[in-house]
Amino acid sequence: GAVVSQHPSRVICKSGTSVKIECRSLDFQATTMFWYRQFPKKSLMLMATSNEGSKATYEQGVEKDKFLINHASLTLSTLTVTSAHPEDSSFYICSARAGTAYNEQFFGPGTRLTVL
Amino acid sequence: AQSVTQPDIHITVSEGASLELRCNYSYGATPYLFWYVQSPGQGLQLLLKYFSGDTLVQGIKGFEAEFKRSQSSFNLRKPSVHWSDAAEYFCAVGAPDNYGQNFVFGPGTRLSVLP
Numbered sequence: 475g476a477v478v479s480q481h482p483s484r485v486i487c488k489s490g491t492s493v494k495i496e497c498r499s500l501d502f503q504a505t506t507m508f509w510y511r512q513f514p515k516k517s518l519m520l521m522a523t524s525n526e527g528s529k530a531t532y533e534q535g536v537e538k539d540k541f542l543i544n545h546a547s548l549t550l551s552t553l554t555v556t557s558a559h560p561e562d563s564s565f566y567i568c569s570a571r572a573g574t575a576y577n578e579q580f581f582g583p584g585t586r587l588t589v590l
Numbered sequence: 591a592q593s594v595t596q597p598d599i600h601i602t603v604s605e606g607a608s609l610e611l612r613c614n615y616s617y618g619a620t621p622y623l624f625w626y627v628q629s630p631g632q633g634l635q636l637l638l639k640y641f642s643g644d645t646l647v648q649g650i651k652g653f654e655a656e657f658k659r660s661q662s663s664f665n666l667r668k669p670s671v672h673w674s675d676a677a678e679y680f681c682a683v684g685a686p687d688n689y690g691q692n693f694v695f696g697p698g699t700r701l702s703v704l705p
Contacts, residue, residue, distance in 0.1 A: 480633075508693070517680060517695045518634075567633055578684075579693060581626070583633035 477501055478570050480582035487558055488590055495553045495585045497568030503548035504570035508579060509541070512565040524551050558589040592617035592683045594696035602702040603671050611666040611699050613681030622684035623664040625655055628698075629677045637679075640664065651675070676703040 477500040487493050497507055506525050510518040522538075524530040524545035532538045540562075542554040551570075555562050565586055569579035593616045603609055615621060622641050626634040638649025645657040655666045664681060681696040 517697045520693070578639065581634040586631065
């Protein structure tokens with residue numbers, strides 16, 4: 475149980491285009507989903523937290539107009555990187571929490587974004 | 591806010607040798623503690639977690655970790671390392687009174703295993 479998927483696993487796009495990444499909780503309802511960014515050989519940095527049906531809460535320094543997050547249902551959250559640039563190239567990982575009191579998050583396999 | 595340190599950036603051990611990865615945290619109360627493993631290009635897999643109770647926690651793949659409140663540590667151990675254990679290991683701390691926003695990862699320790 476507690477499986478989280480991400481799609482696509484890899485995406486290459488041209489500079490200036492937008493890319494959408496999906497995060498799905500496959501066997502549980504995720505009241506909260508999180509988006510992380512991981513630079514090469516670095517740890518995960520939390521970008522934003524999204525609760526189903528409400529606006530995402532962004533961490534300091536993360537541009538909310540550039541990284542659009544939608545959490546329209548209890549099993550799906552999307553991250554859209556708008557007008558992508560090469561510096562947006564990174565590994566994006568989502569996680570989902572079922573709303574228990576234990577703060578445990580289940581992580582997706584990640585999406586490798588390369589902006590040319 | 592809590593913080594996590596992993597003093598060892600890179601550790602190399604021989605296959606069959608024992609392993610200990612260090613994790614120290616800073617938090618005003620007893621936090622929730624986690625160890626995750628990440629293989630290259632992959633997501634994170636939970637190895638074990640501590641919420642309360644027995645301070646020695648058993649996880650998957652033969653790993654265990656011990657919570658030591660006096661040392662603010664949650665070190666990960668394995669008695670005999672396998673070549674497949676080569677990966678990046680992250681310690682993480684969650685604040686029990688804050689659902690999600692204060693889930694902090696350590697910088698990670700990269701484990702290499704010699705044949």
